[in-house]
């Protein structure tokens with residue numbers, strides 16, 4: 001199998017080592033190496049031209065020993081079953097790292113929202129929830145946004161679930177708009193979590209934030225807020241990108257201008273920026289590289305050329321197993337996805353708690369709780385990495401899988 005299509009296998013390799021380090025036997029690995037349940041669904045949607053198109057969707061529920069499964073839903077043309085499975089396993093580890101009462105779940109629909117009308121996207125969102133509705137729920141499996149889904153899509157999904165169940169449990173899904181039970185701070189949570197990891201990484205490497213040169217791949221929910229927060233804190237954002245191209249300026253990019261004008265005009269010309277490919281962006285001269293788009297971006301083909309000293313994985317699965325080994329060998333500090341991207345699910349958990357209790361927190365309270373969880377998780381993992389002399393990804397897997405493995409043992413499942 002080619003290196004880049006190996007997401008499940010590489011996850012299993014690290015998971016196996018982590019369970020070994022924790023002293024578990026093969027029975028535990030045998031249970032945890034795959035999801036408990038993977039659904040494949042077919043979703044018929046009446047398109048704007050009157051025809052019916054059938055879309056394929058997946059929902060993987062990795063392990064619910066420690067609590068209901070939880071994780072986002074992505075709408076993307078490259079969604080496939082294996083990727084959704086790997087993503088669900090990463091969610092279990094992520095939830096364990098920040099100590100949430102969840103196991104991991106993840107979903108996706110194979111579609112290209114850029115070629116669909118809002119009405120068609122609504123049809124897919126509602127059809128997907130109808131198809132999985134018996135298997136999800138506020139105490140079973142709680143979805144959330146991911147690539148190319150957002151608060152509007154979550155609202156349609158909640159509405160469909162409510163109609164199907166003749167009930168209105170706001171805590172069925174997170175990442176909702178504020179007027180529909182969303183949490184303050186959820187929109188920026190993934191970015192804030194990654195930024196906390198950036199600051200911790202800079203501290204470890206003795207670099208001041210005002211001196212840091214940062215390249216960010218992806219300018220969606222995660223990437224745009226990461227760029228904005230770091231820019232506001234004085235870092236120099238030398239590179240940014242969307243799916244089609246990247247923009248670069250060694251003197252730093254005016255992120256406020258980009259955000260204000262991103263859907264109009266030609267920013268590259270207006271700000272006199274160099275246009276690069278996404279691949280070239282990964283190799284620019286910078287201190288911190290933040291992949292915040294899709295999986296398998298840093299591979300054996302470019303790991304030798306990465307110049308950044310610190311790689312903070314805001315995206316899920318951006319670095320392959322082989323590339324992780326090469327970068328670690330070169331002394332790079334990798335803050336792995338299961339830690340660096342855990343801010344989103346952390347505030348999703350706060351949203352779920354607020355929906356269940358009916359009491360809503362202010363944004364500064366959310367930020368304080370998020371900062372607390374992320375900082376503590378970074379410190380635990382960094383310490384394990386140093387003391388046990390293992391790479392940061394393995395350290396994160398050990399810390400992250402501990403809770404689920406213990407819950408499995410108490411339930412006598414393995």
Ligand SMILES: NC(=O)C1=CN([C@@H]2O[C@H](COP(=O)(O)OP(=O)(O)OC[C@H]3O[C@@H](n4cnc5c(N)ncnc54)[C@H](O)[C@@H]3O)[C@@H](O)[C@H]2O)C=CC1
Pocket residue numbers: 145146147148149190217218219220221222223241242243244278292293294295314315316341342344345
């Ligand atoms: N939104 C969230 O709360 C969380 C997101 N993540 C991860 O962060 C990453 C980004 O997610 P979001 O920002 O939410 O998605 P988004 O849909 O808001 O933005 C995705 C970004 O990636 C870019 N992109 C898409 N295909 C690309 C390609 N082939 N090459 C380069 N760039 C490409 C898009 O142009 C866009 O800028 C994903 O890996 C996601 O799983 C992780 C944890 C939580």
Ligand SMILES: O=C(O)CCC(=O)C(=O)O
Pocket residue numbers: 070071072073094142143144145146174175316341342344345346348349
């Ligand atoms: O907010 C959530 O519940 C899940 C976010 C997610 O899908 C992820 O962290 O990859």
